[in-house]
Amino acid sequence: MNDWIEHLEAQGLVRSATHEWHFGEATGQAHLPLETTALAPLPQFSIMEIAGADAERFLQGQTSAQVTLANGDFAPLTAFCSPKGRMLANGQLMRLEEGRYWLLLDSELIEPLHEQLAKYAAFYKVEISQPAVRTFGVMGRDAADRLESHFTTAPPETWGMQRVGQAVLLRHPGPVARYMVIAPEATALEAWQSLQPTTTAVGNAVWRLHDIQAGLAWLGAAQRDSYLPQMLNWEALAGISFRKGCYTGQEVVARAHFRGQVKKRLQRGRLASHVLPAPGTPVEDTAGKSQGEVLSAALDADGQTEVLAVITQRDEPRALVVEGNALTPLDLPYAVERVDPESLAGQA
Incomplete structure (x- = not known):
């Protein structure tokens, strides 16, 4: 100790x-x-x-x-x-x-x-x-x-x-x-x-x-x-x-x-569940086909689970689930585009 x-x-x-x-x-x-x-x-x-x-x-x-x-x-x-x-x-x-x-x-x-x-x-x-x-x-x-x-x-x-x-x-x-x-x-x-x-x-x-x-x-x-x-x-x-x-x-x-x-990108989402999926839990479409996997999860203020998951990119929207719970997409707080660290170094 x-x-x-x-x-x-x-x-x-x-x-x-x-x-x-x-x-x-x-x-x-x-x-x-x-x-x-x-x-x-x-x-x-x-x-x-x-x-x-x-x-x-x-x-x-x-x-x-x-x-x-x-x-x-x-x-x-x-x-x-x-x-x-x-x-x-x-x-x-x-x-x-x-x-x-x-x-x-x-x-x-x-x-x-x-x-x-x-x-x-x-x-x-x-x-x-x-x-x-x-x-x-x-x-x-x-x-x-x-x-x-x-x-x-x-x-x-x-x-x-x-x-x-x-x-x-x-x-x-x-x-x-x-x-x-x-x-x-x-x-x-x-x-x-x-x-x-x-x-x-x-x-x-x-x-x-x-x-x-x-x-x-x-x-x-x-x-x-x-x-x-x-x-x-x-x-x-x-x-x-x-x-x-x-x-x-x-x-x-x-x-x-x-x-x-x-072909895959990090996305943020919410599950209507208070059960935390373990890292690596599959993200699936409604046909049960894997579309990605969960990286991290935590409960928010409403007792629902927020996750970050790496998910295969598709042009058309599709329904996704994690362990049978619907995954609702949430916005990321940044644009998914290149930011050069050299441009940030003088701002720290």
Whole structure:
């Protein structure tokens, strides 16, 4: 047992082996009242550190991001692909200092991505490790003010980062202001305790719902090596630089973009059900033919299930179901078109 877990459990935290953490609310509940500023532990995310004299050059050959854009202020989304262009992981790249980078990604993918990158790291002056840090979210109407009060600095803009002592602050898009705090355990615990009196502790399903509403999907182990980055709308989220040189899988990713060969796309929808489909659950047409699969799911304020799913594109509308429940399409908060990360770097 450690101080971080002990403190959260004293507040009523209930943990599960599948990274579903909540504070007494019904499992999967993801309602955040509009007037609330909330704290949520985020065990579904972990950090990989890539450090050494060749760290930038090493990453430039492996990731879809233009690594020089990760400058300590802008923290671009990125993807790591197989030679066939399929995503092995997606994440957010942070530069802490020269020759030292952090990568935020799904906790399930830390070990397999480390194993994949180690095949190439042997040829560079670089070390890959997992720093002992904790990650939690701060979200809601007054989230920025709460963070500024504790850290005595204004938090970053969307896809920006702010390093404050040993902590890193990130801002993610969503229906309310959302920030991540990533820090060693003692620093994270101090920040949580400072923010706690004026906030509400909620489960990490709230953060997942807001990812869904932001059209932001994080690959887990079940989806590894299955999709082109564009199938997760990664180019619409500025997660692919088409201006950089070669990286593993780049040729396939570029060809799919310039020839328009993307047959599946990430879509958002709602099910008239309070049962959460597991990642990988088929999306079917009324004839029972598979048209795609669910990536993530969470309950909204009405107790219905919102999902992100990768679905085969069709010109004509058609009825779709998930485990017998009708899937109602919902709008994404962005246009599905290319956004160059270079255009965002100066705005962070």
